[in-house]
Amino acid sequence: MKFKQLSIFAVSAIMASSLLSVSALPAHAAASDAGASNAATSKQELKAQKKAERKARRAKKNAELKTLEQNGYNPAGNQTDYPQNLQNAQQKAQQKATGQKPASAP
Template sequence: MKFKQLSVFVVSAGMALSLLSLPTLQAHAATTDAGASDSAMSKQEMKAQKKADRKARRAKKNAELSKLEKNGYSPAGNQTNYPQNLQNAEQKANGQKPTNAPAVAP
């Protein structure tokens, strides 16, 4: 049962992260299209740019997760009240009062 809950959490977290990175990927695609006509960029430069983009996305994701954890969200905790726990942490991080009392993780 725990494995199923964990797998559901991982899938939903992956989907959320992919939705968050969608604008970045669209902007990257636009710059890549503009750079495709300019063949002056070498393969190594493109690889370095992709690596820098990955690092930036990872840093942003880690900062968001850290902010949520500081506001009471625990991804490794009890996930029976998963969406509400995450929403409460997001509201608290944005300076709002959580609508429901946060569920306590064991």
């Protein structure tokens, strides 16, 4: 008999706790939705910031490549003298930027 009363008490306690959790669920859901929208906004801002950084790096790389090409470097050209060709173009670009006269060829 005592076991039957104890099991009825346990079942009613479980039902009461489930009812309490169901009534608190909409409030929790609303709070988590607000947090989710803030997280989504910060994710969007982070994504936009990363995209802007990628575009800036790409623009810088393309500008450097254009400068090197204007100073004689051809990335699609003959690669037998690759490091020297690139270094010569870098040296010419640096000399133009500082206003120095390029050294005469030997």
